[in-house]
Amino acid sequence: MYWKSLAAAGAALLIGAGPAWADETQPSAPQPEAAQEAVRQEVTAVTIATPEQIQERFEARFPGVEVSEVRDTPFDGLYEIRIGRDLLYADANVDFLLQGALIDTQSRKDLTAQRLEELSRVAFSDLPLEIAVKQVYGDGTHQLAVFEDPNCGYCKRFHKTLQEVGDTTVYTFLFPILSDDSTVKSRNVWCAKDQAKVWKAWMLDGETPPEAECDMPLDDLMALGRRLMVEGTPAIVFADGSRVNGAMTQEALEEKLASLAKGS
Template sequence: MKRVFALLAIAASMSVFAGPKEDAILAKMKEITKSPGISVQATPFPDLFEVHLGGGNIVYTNPAVDYVMLGNLIDPSTQKNLTDERRSELNKVDFKSLPLERAIKTVKGNGQAKIAVFEDPNCGFCKRLHSELKKVDNVTVYTFLMPVLGADSVSKARGIWCAPNRAKAWSDIMSGGPIPDSNSSCDSSVVDKNLELGNTLGIQGTPTIFLADGRRLPGFVTAEELKKNIASTK
């Protein structure tokens, strides 16, 4: 419970869904956490309210805030995970605002679909995703080098960014090929900027995929899963 309230206390400023019950919950939460930035809205279930903690973190409570619950809210009639759906909505980004010039651009087929992927060169699941991406056609992939797994990852990321052909260097290393030499005269500050960007976006692990409509797919996905998600992009 202390962890829940700690998360609430550092929640970023959010818009509030107005209503008497929501206002009362908001006031109670502010009283408990001394935080001005809590978002509250009703769920489809009577007297159960969602509290957004920021960063896609969600808890539930009742109008009197007698309890705070962690976990997934499931609609039994449809078997839908309502918490996951809300988290996906809250975690959306403005794809057009991403600094794509700081990513490695790879065009497959007509390149019509667009995705951005944050990856670490030493990430095993990133390498598995690289293999799956070979099965996906007609997509432009923007790879943001985000070396979160230590100094060796940072060194490899800098070497990839400074390679004459970044896309080839990235593909080679993800396929078990040679590691590019780091060029000390090359400006590889983009790697540091991408790490900052990842923190700003609340990325908690690699790979993390963003679809063109802003939806976030955290973790490894298969080619078929990715194709379905791309096809459903609005």
Template structure:
């Protein structure tokens, strides 16, 4: 009798486990199937995950997030905010998805300038013809004790690739970059042989991390920000990233 009861308990445990797991599989399968059938122009879904809200699922496509019900009948684009702590869960999730391992970045391919001790580090993807990049570069002069690594990333068309080459191939490319971005002095035309392979690697790096606009910032803790930040916000994030890294 004791053996029979033990076997029954084990069987019951397996049944309960299957009951807990199978609905999740069924939900994901239904979501993928229905979204693909009903929204054929929707890119392939990379991941389906539960959210803190019962019956609501996160649908991830690349680094874009959507929300749906368990049957994929509705698709919601928007922000999910946890009201008790006022945490933007969507923003936090995207920050995690888009984070870049700072240590993996090929800093040798960047233009480097330092202010003060240079103890803190910041990476910037920038196009030389980007107005927001110029303004950001000028505002960065107010931030102390930072080393800035700029990956030339000419994605705006026009003469951006030529300007990038002229700056990269200048005798002092840091000086050429800052004179153009801060003072508006155009770089001289690059003459003779110059290894521009770094510019191609920068383009590949940007595509790899889906950098679709400039400026794009990367802090030491991996946090990535699209667009320019005012100096006080840069300072705040530099402090936070150093704390995390430490």
């Protein structure tokens, strides 16, 4: 989406969505002064809107962009527009869009970061663990689930970290998104007689999974990843529902598991 490329220029982006956006190469036709004043009065009068109205106005501005959700914010006249895992903010008319961190100056909380964390949370008990590859490190006390691609270098690094940390039960949802070979390796792991042994041998020692054939629940795995908005691997889900996208250092993982143990 084009605002992402623009966002690289700064932490926050304010975009005017005037009529010229339809085609910047064509000048707008002049309007009678009375008509311009009528439009100004109409825009000024609109200070609140329903989520449905915000979505309708946004999609009229940006045809083809699918809005996932629209919500009110704590600030009158400012609305949150979610597109997948991206958050934008708009006025009631969607004449302006803001992309960046929304800060509550009273509490000093980053409301955008808070909301993104909320969106990333997963009910661990609802995960279909029956379609995951189960591995146990040490006594398996701690539990976590990971979306992994067999050709993901960061996933392999994370397994080495898990080996060092120990005492963890890991449920791997095979999520082959990097290449066709990823799909082949995922199938061979899933169809192996000892899934955990073959998976560990590949991730830790580089032993290629032997050819195997069976019915793999690939469609279910991919649908699960899309529903949970997994955009890359590894995506780590902890027992408390919190999530980390990307590999973790041994220190960070040990600290997280220790905090979960204290809270249980």
